[in-house]
Amino acid sequence: MSTKHSSALHETQLFGYWFITWGRRLFILVVAIATLRWLDHIKHRWYVFDPELLHELAQSAVSTYPNNPRGMITHIVTNLTETYPATQILLNTDKEWVFNNAGGAMGAMYIIHASITEYLIIFGTPLGTEGHSGLHTADDYFYILVGEEWALRPGSLEMERYTPGTVNLMQRGVVKQYKMHEGCFALEYARGWIPLMLPFGFLDTFTSTLDFPTLYNTVRITAREMLGNLFIAKI
Numbered sequence: 001m002s003t004k005h006s007s008a009l010h011e012t013q014l015f016g017y018w019f020i021t022w023g024r025r026l027f028i029l030v031v032a033i034a035t036l037r038w039l040d041h042i043k044h045r046w047y048v049f050d051p052e053l054l055h056e057l058a059q060s061a062v063s064t065y066p067n068n069p070r071g072m073i074t075h076i077v078t079n080l081t082e083t084y085p086a087t088q089i090l091l092n093t094d095k096e097w098v099f100n101n102a103g104g105a106m107g108a109m110y111i112i113h114a115s116i117t118e119y120l121i122i123f124g125t126p127l128g129t130e131g132h133s134g135l136h137t138a139d140d141y142f143y144i145l146v147g148e149e150w151a152l153r154p155g156s157l158e159m160e161r162y163t164p165g166t167v168n169l170m171q172r173g174v175v176k177q178y179k180m181h182e183g184c185f186a187l188e189y190a191r192g193w194i195p196l197m198l199p200f201g202f203l204d205t206f207t208s209t210l211d212f213p214t215l216y217n218t219v220r221i222t223a224r225e226m227l228g229n230l231f232i233a234k235i
Ligand SMILES: *[C@@H]1O[C@H](CO)[C@@H](O)[C@H](O)[C@H]1NC(C)=O
Pocket: 053, 056, 057, 060, 079, 080, 082, 083
């Protein structure tokens, strides 16, 4: 009689522990989801760059330095440095260029700005390249400076064609096949959760290129810029 009683007590206690443990986990999960949704809702407060201004700037670079990517880049970076004095903008030096392999495509990249919610880069190659755009957690504006970018969305049987001065806007979640048929350079602006985009740009090192010096430099420059911006309260 007494053993029966104590085992029933034991079961009630076990149930109590189980209830507390899972109740706590559920609570943490709900708080985490609510926090992430809230952050996602307010992330625009940390945006500094204006897609309209960037578009005008890309167009003025195209008309001032037609077919001259070096001239355009200097034009763009000089303007950004003056327009956004409180934000970290990188000067264009040969040392800051790195290769980028992602989604089957390859090109050279120069990081103008990188923070938690925005990045601004020059990406392109005079050789042409083609691949998968990647599925991203940010809106991506691809302002063509030199050459053409072609793109395809499944379901559409015709290609989208972007020429210098136009922009290929890829909203968060949109995926496309893209092709820089011949030489093409673009100013790329992404706004959203940038750290979640980085694995797409890094993974090819491990599965294909094994170009660890490039990975090292990409991570070094990105981390330096992100932390540098965090340090001046640019999230
Ligand atoms: C930067 O470019 C924009 C767009 O072309 C232009 O409106 C603005 O005046 C330029 N600013 C500077 C400081 O050159």
